[in-house]
Amino acid sequence: MAAMKALSKSKAATIYEVAKHAGVSIATVSRALRDSDLVTEATRARVRAAVEALNYTPNQSGRALAEGRHAANGIVFPDLTGPYYAEVVLGYEEIAAELGRSVLILTTHGRRDAEAAVHDLAGRVDGLAVMGNTVGDDTVRAIAATGVPLVLLARPPVDGIDTIRTRNERTAAELAEHLVAHGHRRFVFAGDPQAAPDMAGRYAGLVKVLRAHGLPRPDLRPCAYDVEAGERVGAQLMADPPDAVVCANDEVALGVHIAAEAAGRSVPHDLAVTGWDDVLAARFAGLTTVTQPMRELGATAARWLDERIGERSTGPDRANPRRRVLPTRLVTRRSCGSHPVETPDPLGGTA
Amino acid sequence: MAAMKALSKSKAATIYEVAKHAGVSIATVSRALRDSDLVTEATRARVRAAVEALNYTPNQSGRALAEGRHAANGIVFPDLTGPYYAEVVLGYEEIAAELGRSVLILTTHGRRDAEAAVHDLAGRVDGLAVMGNTVGDDTVRAIAATGVPLVLLARPPVDGIDTIRTRNERTAAELAEHLVAHGHRRFVFAGDPQAAPDMAGRYAGLVKVLRAHGLPRPDLRPCAYDVEAGERVGAQLMADPPDAVVCANDEVALGVHIAAEAAGRSVPHDLAVTGWDDVLAARFAGLTTVTQPMRELGATAARWLDERIGERSTGPDRANPRRRVLPTRLVTRRSCGSHPVETPDPLGGTA
DNA sequence: CTGAAAGCGCTAACAA
DNA sequence: TTGTTAGCGCTTTCAG
Numbered sequence: 110m111a112a113m114k115a116l117s118k119s120k121a122a123t124i125y126e127v128a129k130h131a132g133v134s135i136a137t138v139s140r141a142l143r144d145s146d147l148v149t150e151a152t153r154a155r156v157r158a159a160v161e162a163l164n165y166t167p168n169q170s171g172r173a174l175a176e177g178r179h180a181a182n183g184i185v186f187p188d189l190t191g192p193y194y195a196e197v198v199l200g201y202e203e204i205a206a207e208l209g210r211s212v213l214i215l216t217t218h219g220r221r222d223a224e225a226a227v228h229d230l231a232g233r234v235d236g237l238a239v240m241g242n243t244v245g246d247d248t249v250r251a252i253a254a255t256g257v258p259l260v261l262l263a264r265p266p267v268d269g270i271d272t273i274r275t276r277n278e279r280t281a282a283e284l285a286e287h288l289v290a291h292g293h294r295r296f297v298f299a300g301d302p303q304a305a306p307d308m309a310g311r312y313a314g315l316v317k318v319l320r321a322h323g324l325p326r327p328d329l330r331p332c333a334y335d336v337e338a339g340e341r342v343g344a345q346l347m348a349d350p351p352d353a354v355v356c357a358n359d360e361v362a363l364g365v366h367i368a369a370e371a372a373g374r375s376v377p378h379d380l381a382v383t384g385w386d387d388v389l390a391a392r393f394a395g396l397t398t399v400t401q402p403m404r405e406l407g408a409t410a411a412r413w414l415d416e417r418i419g420e421r422s423t424g425p426d427r428a429n430p431r432r433r434v435l436p437t438r439l440v441t442r443r444s445c446g447s448h449p450v451e452t453p454d455p456l457g458g459t460a
Numbered sequence: 461m462a463a464m465k466a467l468s469k470s471k472a473a474t475i476y477e478v479a480k481h482a483g484v485s486i487a488t489v490s491r492a493l494r495d496s497d498l499v500t501e502a503t504r505a506r507v508r509a510a511v512e513a514l515n516y517t518p519n520q521s522g523r524a525l526a527e528g529r530h531a532a533n534g535i536v537f538p539d540l541t542g543p544y545y546a547e548v549v550l551g552y553e554e555i556a557a558e559l560g561r562s563v564l565i566l567t568t569h570g571r572r573d574a575e576a577a578v579h580d581l582a583g584r585v586d587g588l589a590v591m592g593n594t595v596g597d598d599t600v601r602a603i604a605a606t607g608v609p610l611v612l613l614a615r616p617p618v619d620g621i622d623t624i625r626t627r628n629e630r631t632a633a634e635l636a637e638h639l640v641a642h643g644h645r646r647f648v649f650a651g652d653p654q655a656a657p658d659m660a661g662r663y664a665g666l667v668k669v670l671r672a673h674g675l676p677r678p679d680l681r682p683c684a685y686d687v688e689a690g691e692r693v694g695a696q697l698m699a700d701p702p703d704a705v706v707c708a709n710d711e712v713a714l715g716v717h718i719a720a721e722a723a724g725r726s727v728p729h730d731l732a733v734t735g736w737d738d739v740l741a742a743r744f745a746g747l748t749t750v751t752q753p754m755r756e757l758g759a760t761a762a763r764w765l766d767e768r769i770g771e772r773s774t775g776p777d778r779a780n781p782r783r784r785v786l787p788t789r790l791v792t793r794r795s796c797g798s799h800p801v802e803t804p805d806p807l808g809g810t811a
Numbered sequence: 812c813t814g815a816a817a818g819c820g821c822t823a824a825c826a827a
Numbered sequence: 828t829t830g831t832t833a834g835c836g837c838t839t840t841c842a843g
Contacts, residue, residue: 522836
C-alpha cells in the first residue's frame, strides 16, 4: 500500500496543472519547455520540477494545432514484406527524425479503403511520401492540391510533384545484354508489368534488348512477388524450360530456383535465373540480381519533403518539380550462366 | 493557362470554408462527415459536394484535440534492419489500421536523445509498443504513469505493464541439446547477452544445457548483429575452430559461415553453425535456426493496446498486467551437423 | 434536423 | 521576465 506507485488511470496532466503546480502561468510553462530565453533559470527550474512531479507530457495535438504544423511526415507503402521496404523506411525515418519530425507509416496492402486512409493520413502530416503501387494519381493530385507537399517514390511523375525513382529499364537492359551474351535465346519474364511501375520498367528493358537482337519476345508470366509465386511459375516452366527466367524480384527468382532444382534441373546449367533487389538470400543462392539504394531513396524523400515544407511558408517555388533517378547496379553471380572467373565460394558476386 | 490545375500553395481548407460553401454550419459539416444520422441525405450531399469542390481534408490535430484521442499508436524499435522488425511493424500496422488507428514509428538506433524522442512520441499517441533494447525502464515507467497504455515487446516485464515475448531460453536449450547430441563439445556463442534481453535468454539456454552435460561454458564472443560482425568473429575463430558456433541471429551465423568457408573450413563438417530468426537466406544457406512469430508479436501488441485504451474510459482494470510468451520453433538444416535423413535439396528444413 | 457556442491543450501576440 | 488572452480546427452539448 505504501510504496504503491500511483499507476492509476490518472488523466494525463495538462499545461495548466503544471503551471499551477509551479506557481506560474501557462505561457511561462510553454516558454520554459521550449527553451525560450525569456525565462529565468530559476523559473525554468521550478517548471521543470513541476513537470517532473506531475509526469507531464505535452499533448502534441494541442501543440500541432497551435503551431499550424504537425511535425510529422507520412509514408505510404503497398506492403512491408521483405527487406526492400524496410530499408526505405529506415532511411526515411532516420532523416525525418534528424529534422525533428515523427513518421507515420501506412500500408495499403489489400485495403479497399486505401484512398480514404491516405487522405486521412494527409490530414495528420506536413508532408507525405507515396510509393509505387498504392493509390491512384487522382488521390495524389487531390492531396497535392490540398497544399501538403508530396514526393512520389518508384512511380511515374504526376503533374508538378517531386519524384524519386530507381533506374529500372536501363539496368534491365544491361542484364538482358548480359544474358544474351551468355547465349540465352528463349526468355521468360516472371512478374507483372501491370502491377507496379518498377516492374514495367524492368520488363521494358528486357523487351527492348531482345528485339534489338532479333530474338523472340519474352514469355510473360504474371505472378505475385513472393517465393511461393516464384515456385508456382517455376514449376509450370519446368515442362519445357526456357533458357533464362528474368524475375521481377529476388523472391520470385528464388522460388523459380527452388522449383527448378525440385524438378531436377540445374541453375545455371539447364536454365539461367535472375532477380532484382539483391536481398541477403541472393548472395547465398548465387543469384544474379540488381542492387538498389533503397535507404537513400527514403532519405532523399525525407529531405526533399522538409525543403518543400519550408518553402510553403517562404516565397513561391512550385511548378518546378524535382526529379531524380537513383542508380542501380547489376550484380552477376552464378545463376545467370557460368562465368570465366567463377569462384568456388558460393558467395561471390561482382559488379 | 486554361487547364492549369490550381496547384498554388492554397492554405488547406478548413471546416468553416466547407460550411460556408455548403451554406450550412460547421456542426452540420462535422456531422455529415462523420456519418451521423442526424443529417438529411440532401444536406449530406451538399456537404460532400463542398468537400469535393474545396478539396477538404480534415485536420486531424483539431479532431484529436476535440475528441481527446489521437487515433494513433506508436511503436519504438532499436533499429529496422533485416526482415525481423519489418515483420513486427507489418503485424502491428495491419491490426492498428483495422482498428482505425494510424501508426507512428520511431527508431532509437544510435540516438542519444532516445528517451526524449520516446516521450515526445508518447504525447502523440493513444498507446505505445516498446521493443527490447530501446529505452530504459525509467522512461517506460514514466510514460505508463502518464496514463498512456504501453506494451513491452521482447523485453523483461516492468511493474504492471503488459509484455509479450518470444520463447528464447527454452528453444535455445532445445537447440543446444540437439547440438550436443550431434557430438559437439566445444561451443562458442557469438552475440552479446548484455545487448538485448532476447540474446540473454538464448545464451542462458545454451549455458544451462552445457552445464547439465558437464561440458565447458561456451566461449562468449560479443558482437554486433550483422553479417560483417559475424564474419569478423568467424575469422578470429578459424585459427582454432570450436565444434559449434551458436549465433545470436541469422545474420551473424551467415557471417560466420562465410568466414569459415573463406578459411577453407566446411560447415557442418568442420564446425556447426546455428542462427536465430529463420530469415529467407537461412533456407538457402542450409542454416539451422529458430523461427519466431514476429508478425503475431506485432499484431498482438496492437490488439492489446486497443483493449487497454478502451478500458481507460471504462471501469478500472490495471494492476493486472498481461503476459504472453509466443512459441518459437527449432528448424534444423544442414549447418548443425549431418542428419540421417539429409535431403540433397539445399533448401530442406524440418521442424 | 440544424445552428450557436463552449471547449480540447497549446502557442504567440500583446500587455504589463 | 511574466501573465492575459485570443485563437488553431474540430466535436459536441444544448437550444431551437
